[in-house]
Amino acid sequence: MTVSADMRVEELGVSGLGDIDEPAFSGLAERHRRELHVHCYRMLGSFEDAEDTVQETFLRAWRRRETFEGRSTVRAWLYRIATNACLDLLAKSRPEPATGGEVRWLQPYPDRLLDELPAGDADEPETVAVARETIELAYLVAVQHLAPRPRAVLILRDVLGWPAKDVAELLGDSVNSVNSALQRARARMREHLPAERQDWTGGEEDADTRELVRRYTDASVATDVARVAALLRDDVRCSMPPTPGLSVGRDAVVHDWVESGFEDMEGLRAVPTAVNRQPAVAFYLWRERETAYLPLTIDVLRVTGGAITEIVTFHADQFPRLGLPEHLPPEQEQPARHRGSSPPGMSVRGYGPPCGPTPNETRSRVDSHHRQDEGEAGHR
Numbered sequence: 001m002t003v004s005a006d007m008r009v010e011e012l013g014v015s016g017l018g019d020i021d022e023p024a025f026s027g028l029a030e031r032h033r034r035e036l037h038v039h040c041y042r043m044l045g046s047f048e049d050a051e052d053t054v055q056e057t058f059l060r061a062w063r064r065r066e067t068f069e070g071r072s073t074v075r076a077w078l079y080r081i082a083t084n085a086c087l088d089l090l091a092k093s094r095p096e097p098a099t100g101g102e103v104r105w106l107q108p109y110p111d112r113l114l115d116e117l118p119a120g121d122a123d124e125p126e127t128v129a130v131a132r133e134t135i136e137l138a139y140l141v142a143v144q145h146l147a148p149r150p151r152a153v154l155i156l157r158d159v160l161g162w163p164a165k166d167v168a169e170l171l172g173d174s175v176n177s178v179n180s181a182l183q184r185a186r187a188r189m190r191e192h193l194p195a196e197r198q199d200w201t202g203g204e205e206d207a208d209t210r211e212l213v214r215r216y217t218d219a220s221v222a223t224d225v226a227r228v229a230a231l232l233r234d235d236v237r238c239s240m241p242p243t244p245g246l247s248v249g250r251d252a253v254v255h256d257w258v259e260s261g262f263e264d265m266e267g268l269r270a271v272p273t274a275v276n277r278q279p280a281v282a283f284y285l286w287r288e289r290e291t292a293y294l295p296l297t298i299d300v301l302r303v304t305g306g307a308i309t310e311i312v313t314f315h316a317d318q319f320p321r322l323g324l325p326e327h328l329p330p331e332q333e334q335p336a337r338h339r340g341s342s343p344p345g346m347s348v349r350g351y352g353p354p355c356g357p358t359p360n361e362t363r364s365r366v367d368s369h370h371r372q373d374e375g376e377a378g379h380r
Contacts, residue, residue: 017065017066017068017074020065022062025061025062025065026058028074029058029061029062029074029078032074032075032078033054034113034116034117035117035118036054036057036078036079036082037050037051037054037113038050038109038114038117038135039079039082039083039155039160040053040054040057040082040085040086041109041140042134042135042140042143042155042159043083043086043090043148043151043152043155044086044089044090045103045105045106045107045140045141045143045144046105046106046107047107047108047109047321048107049089049105053082053085053086053089054082056085057078057081057082057085060081060085061077061078061081064081076166079156079160080170083152083156083170084170086148086152087148087149087152090148091148094148097141097144097145098244098246100246100248101141101145101192101246102239102241102244102245102246103140103141103144103241104241104242104243104244105241105242106137106140106141106144106241106312107241107314107318108137108275108276108280108298108300108312108314108318108321108322109135109275109276110273110274110275110321110322110323111273111274111275111276111277112274112322112323114135114276114277117131130158130159132277134155134158134159135276135277136276136277136278136302137275137276137278137300137302137310137312138193138194138302138310139193140276141192142189142192142193143155143189145188145189145191145192146185146188146189149171149181150181150182150184150185150188151185152167152170152171153167153171153178153181153182153185154182154185154186154189156170157178157182158182158186164178164179164182194302194304194309194310208306209279209303210279212231212303212306212307212308213272213279213281213301213303215227215231216228216231216301216308217270217272217281219231220268221268221269221270223262223263223264223265223268225254225257225258225262225263228257229250229253229254229257231307231308232250232253232307232308232309233250233304233305233307233308233309234249234250235248235249235250235309236248236249236250236253236307236308236309236310236311237309237310237311238253238256238310238311238312238313239311239312239313240297240312240313240314240315241312241314243315266286267285267286267287267293268283268284268285268286268296269283269284269286269293269328269331270282270283270284271284271324271325271328273298273322273324275298275300275322276300278300278301278302279300279301279303280298280299280300280301281298281299281301282295282297282298282319282322282324283295283296283297283298283299284296284327284328286330290327291330292327292328292329292330293327293328293329293330294316294327295316295319295324295326295327296316297313297314297315297316298313298314298318298319298322298324299311299312299313300312300313300314
């Protein structure tokens with residue numbers, strides 16, 4: 001029997017979910033794991049919290065399976081449980097964005113996992129645009145400024161396309177209240193979203209964006225501050241969650257680069273990747289002791305109108321989730337200082353210094369990770 005992702009219980013040949021054993025129920029729920037995870041990620045802004053919330057959703061669904069009345073699809077029922085699980089988590093602990101709008105609990109979402117989402121109306125341009133824009137980091141940051149219930153209303157109505165009646169039923173509210181909350185949420189989002197709402201990043205086939213990223217990376221590997229600065233828009237924003245600190249404006253960013261000693265940084269190498277449907281670059285630092293390049297940071301870029309308008313940098317602990325290599329082997333000739341040329345078989349990309357650590361901080365962190373690894377190995 002072929003089971004569709006959005007089928008009703010009666011199509012399974014049973015009268016209710018209470019008649020399904022645990023393996024069958026698990027198989028039915030697992031078909032929706034990725035889209036539920038993305039939904040919780042939009043609600044919470046944290047990949048790890050979304051993971052935990054999906055597990056909680058499946059546990060609640062199993063325990064309450066006999067209450068499923070079959071008035072909707074299993075998929076819609078799971079979305080209701082997941083939304084309530086998110087609201088419960090936010091009621092217990094709702095972190096507030098820092099002054100200036102930083103969301104320090106923000107985590108990246110790898111494109112390779114977003115590719116697992118069901119196709120749905122993938123041929124509809126508007127659907128594709130909404131799916132893309134509402135997973136980008138700028139949207140994730142903006143939506144975290146909303147109170148939990150308006151946040152749920154906005155995501156259910158504008159992202160998932162639920163009717164107001166269904167959202168009202170989920171939240172135990174009236175349709176008028178839901179519509180009012182949606183209007184307030186949209187207005188609040190406009191305060192935090194970039195002004196260029198319709199032109200955030202280039203698509204996969206955008207040659208101009210690819211060229212801009214290439215120039216950014218070449219200049220960064222060469223630690224050429226002037227060349228990198230020329231690629232930034234005047235109002236560029238840089239952050240590095242969960243590390244506090246937000247740089248706004250090219251002058252402030254360049255000042256941070258110079259103060260951090262970026263021009264003295266050595267031994268960088270990088271791998272292109274994609275995060276939250278945005279171009280990204282994973283950076284590695286050469287370590288003589290290991291004779292390899294070890295993970296450093298990941299820069300996620302927002303490109304608008306031919307310029308870089310935002311750089312969000314994530315720490316090395318995100319590399320495994322993004323499916324990035326644990327290390328890169330040495331080049332055939334290890335130079336004392338990289339000059340931005342690409343070694344055979346490897347595309348060299350750059351490292352955005354304003355959002356990252358200083359050279360001394362970088363080396364300290366890598367040494368710390370190395371000592372921790374050695375300690376763990378000693379306990380095996």
